[in-house]
Amino acid sequence: MPTLTPRRARRFLPRPALACAAVLAVGVALIPLVYLGIRVGQAGWGRIADELFTARTGDLAGRSVALAGVVTAACTVLGVAAAFLVTRTDLPARRVFGVLAALPLAVPSYVAAFAWVSLAQGFEGFWAAALVLTLVSYPYVYLPVAAALVGVDPAQEEVARSLGRGPWQTAVGVTLRQVRPAVAAGALLVALYVLSDFGAVSILRVDVFTRAVFTAINLGFDRTGALVLATVLVALSALVLLAEQLSRRRAARYARLGGGAPRPPTRLRLGRLRWPAVLGLAGVLGAALGVPAVSLVRWFGEGVSRPGSLGELADAAGNSLGVALLGTVLTVVLALPVGLLSARVPGLLAVALDRLAYLSHALPGLVIGLSLVFFGINVAYPLYQSVWLLALAYAALFLPLAVAAVSAAAAQAPPGLEEVARSLGRRRAYVLRTVTLPLAAPGIGAGAALVFLTCMKELPATLLLRPTGMNTLATGLWTHTSVAAYAAAAPYAALLVLIAAMPTWWLSARTGVLTRTGG
Amino acid sequence: MAELRITDVRKAYDRIQALSGVDLTVRSGTLVAVLGPSGAGKTTLLRCIAGFETPDAGEIRIDGRRVATRGASVPPERRRIAVVPQEGALFPHLSVLGNVTYGLGRSARRAGRAATVLELVGLAGFEGRMPHHLSGGQQQRVAVARALAPHPPVVLLDEPFNALDAALRAELRRDVRQALRADGATAVLVTHDQAEALSVAEEIAVMRDGRIVQSGPPELLYREPADPWVAGFVGEAVWLPATADGDRAHTPLGTIRLTPVEGRLPTGPMRVLLRPEQITLAPPGDPDAIAATVVRRDFYGHDAMLVLRLTDGTHVTARIFDPAALPPAADDEVALRVRGTARMFPPSARPGATPSHP
Known part of the structure; x- marks a missing residue:
């Protein structure tokens, strides 16, 4: 027999579980900022x-x-x-x-x-x-x-x-x-x-x-x-x-009114x-x-330097992909509750969390990296010199990119669908997994692509936080160019741009500029 | 099957009072239509019943079990109340089968419940289709099947036929009603369309400004509306000034019998309500016929509406069905008579809104 659950608190804080998860996520992303403050x-x-x-x-x-x-x-x-x-x-x-x-x-x-x-x-x-x-x-x-x-x-x-x-x-x-x-x-x-x-x-x-x-x-x-x-x-x-x-x-929201398929633009x-x-x-x-x-x-x-071995390059590319992927996953996981909160429970809390995430985004990778070095040494030693700390830096830096994508994508799964799903006897977590996320997946994927791309390109935090001896495309490029070894740097730069171009191409295809209709 | 009992439910958004004390009882296994103009609070009431909103005051019980009261609420997933929203709201990423089985446990899936409900709504064999390959009417049928699949004791329908064209609506209405009956579910249908409410529901609750102003069987509501506003909202009304005289009233349309009411018979000036179909053309040689001039004729095919001017200048509307003859045209002189009884109201009462012809 179902029991009545008091809802008084929910008037002030609807969806407490989601709100808590969002606060926690932004809290994690704010570690560098808070540590900087301290x-x-x-x-x-x-x-x-x-x-x-x-x-x-x-x-x-x-x-x-x-x-x-x-x-x-x-x-x-x-x-x-x-x-x-x-x-x-x-x-x-x-x-x-x-x-x-x-x-x-x-x-x-x-x-x-x-x-x-x-x-x-x-x-x-x-x-x-x-x-x-x-x-x-x-x-x-x-x-x-x-x-x-x-x-x-x-x-x-x-x-x-x-x-x-x-x-x-x-x-x-x-x-x-x-x-x-x-x-x-x-x-x-x-x-x-x-x-x-x-x-x-x-x-x-x-x-x-x-x-x-x-x-x-x-x-x-x-x-x-x-x-x-x-x-x-x-x-x-x-x-x-x-x-x-x-x-x-105020109320600067523009939308297509009414149903029916949209026509191609003039x-x-x-x-x-x-x-x-x-x-x-x-x-x-x-x-x-x-x-x-x-x-x-x-x-x-340019003849001054020789390109490095293929093995080194492959190693750096693998490292780049690995840390960027790890950073992307962590960022998107943290972004999910924040984005869903701002899409479903817009209000003071959602705005505050969104702005805080942007604040951390605005910190230079250098500062984030430095702050996390200190944090790793003094507070979270097991994380120090691990790729996890680097992933955390990426999350702190790029959380807002993913949050914006998630909250826009959540709008693709109208709240009405979630209500219907719940009225059919399914709990919020099940509804999230079976309705909201599948519908929002393309939008979240685009956000993930942008985060991945940005992680690949990130340099200063990567320089500071990479485990000793680990080279990525960005750090390899930096090392070589700073000593003017351009020929050695070239393959790193070329590979980096090529890999980063793939998610970029996908992102631009998603905007619809490729659609033939009306062209 | 379950009885739904709503007592003094109130709900406000910021300072706007959406529900100001709603009382409604839906007997087990019946279909009740909540009828009201837009902004009356119908959808808010439905959302409170479904558990999407928590009422500020009052309580909602299903078979005696309290599911919502002041500030406390059973979450929607534990209420066993299914919802058919406007425009269906099918899960666009799931097939018809995926939609219909969404609320089903493993055993019910294996027992072929999906096929049963799809057959019930006339869509057997559509399991593999995706929602965007279905027509609007088919999508609504799937939405109904999805709602019925887990055997919910209560089904809520939120203007589910709105987006459909007239012919499809009538057909779907019949089918849905039949499916609900076959499943024995108690149902609440929210609508602003009085013809829909009158034709489909066993009982109608008329809602205005966050309150139920009258509820009862459709015939009763149509013939004996509680006030002039309800009279005008559930159908077209002809208002005549009258003088009461026992169980009759003297009006510009002659002397008309009054609908019996409980209590003391009033006397003196008042107004009476007739429906346009109560005014008919008198057969030739009728001694009690009233002379009138046709001012305007609106022809609808199955019937025609005549606006008529009586000799004293009063205008009345009559609905004429005569398969054999052409209805009279403008400026024709006609003779009228009144069938049935008229309901009386105090003269001061506002004539109320008169909806256009459905």
Whole structure:
């Protein structure tokens, strides 16, 4: 005989089990951040103030913010324009462009930076870094916006046209407004990515926070100072998150109303702009993909060093795949409760957890790595020097990517289906396993692909946390390039980009830019 | 089979009172339709019964077993109440068989329960199909089969026929009712369509503003609505000013017998309710016939609605069935008579909403 369970508490906290799991997951991802806080706290106020309130700190903060601002603006323009061109216009070869436009995501920022440096002497500084970072991170805007543009209901555009708006007016006033949430989400990722990027800025010698933190660590004597500087990065990221939150308009949710199969989107005729558009897009792709490709080919030919043995390369590739896979699994497992919570029980708790996860995402891999080194030595010694600590670093870094994918995918399994399943006598856990997860699987898979890709490219945390003697493609590449052994580095870079290109291709195919309908 | 008893159930979302004291008893094995306009709280009531929501006050009992009370609730998976949602809500990743067996234990699966219920809804042999290969009506049938499969004592249907076209609806309604009977389940059907409620339910509970305003058999509700609003909601109403005189009333349509009511017979001015089908064309030479002019004619094929102006200027609506002759057209002069009895209401009462012709 079933018993009555008190539900009073549930009014304040619906789905307590899910909420607890989500809190726990974010807690795990926040270990580096919390440990950072503890270490900084130990330094004492006087020390913190000494370190923070200097002209140099202000200078670094200004440059970091400026770089993030410039790159985010450029990525937004480039990402939205590319997405619009391949999904909504009669651009020639738009399906080819559709896939190629996403591929720069597979190029790690340090590979791109090396490629440019080795091609053009004296290529360094703020604007060089802005260019390289824009070229490698605009797909963060391009992918979600392209997916959203494919999904926009053409009926609303048709109504706008029938009310006397021209095609371009409709595109700007109706279509682009509807994908605004996707643009904002992508721009947020870009801003956080730029704040935390280490590879490109250190190669291109831009004095921003990550580089200053690295220098402080590298000099060895000032780890506390490095950690204090890192807190400024956390604060900057928090500001970005806050700004994004404030810019969200209330009830800014756009959806296709009513049932029925969606029609393919309408396409704009470019007319005379056709070839300029092709040239522009080809130019961007040439800079983002062509330059690294040309550089790699040249590196192979440089006679200073010999490529390493095939065995070493295979070993590094295996290690890369292994740790990236482990990191992806851990990240997705942690992301499941958080994403489900924000999809099913939206509210203060879900928003708070989501934002906290982003905060940890904004930490440079360097800081996460450093914090976890200390954590491993002092708190969790059995984990130290194991791939688990590295997986934890990946989870802390990339949790929000997976959370966003899970919560979007959970919307593919409407709550009504779960209710029906429960009314048929099945418990929540069974319903989750048999209804929610199978329906959300494709979306979660896309999130996993993105996390996997990002883990593959991750460098600083991997450098710090890999077990002694273990080489991955990223660390092998770094070791060789830092001593200008380009020929030895080339196979690592090529393999890394090739492997990373596979999930990227899948991600761009998922946006629907490949669909033939209406083309 | 089970009796469902709902006592004073209340539920508010933020400050909006969705249910403000619902009392309803559904006898074992019957089909009750909860009928009300949108926003009346029908779906909230259904969700409270199913266990998707916990009522703020009141209690819900199934066969005497308390499943929900103020702030406490048996989770839906332990209530044995099946739900047929709007638009079916089939699991899109499962075949018809997978959907129907979702709530079944291993022994019931082996006993071929799925085949039995699929046959019951007329879809034998569809086991291997995927939901997106089915028509809307077929999807609803599968949803019904899925709900019936675990032998639930209570089945809840939330406007399950809404998305279907008229002909399909009627057919599916009959089949579903038959399937429910065959299975002996107690059922609650939520709908805003009075024709659906009248035709399918053994009993109707009319809901408005979070309350049940009247419940009873369809005939009773139609003939003796508790107030003018119910009268207008369950069918088309003709309101006539009247003067009561014992068991009769004098109206612009002549003297009409009143529906017997309990208690003292009122006298003086009042209003009476007629249904359009009670007003008919009088045979030639009827001495009691009332003269009228046709103002408008709406022809529906099986019948026609006439808007008529009486000699004193009152407008009435009549539904005319005459397979032999053409119904009169606008400006024709006709003679009318009234069949049956009229229900009386105090004159002050609001005439209430009159839904359009179904």
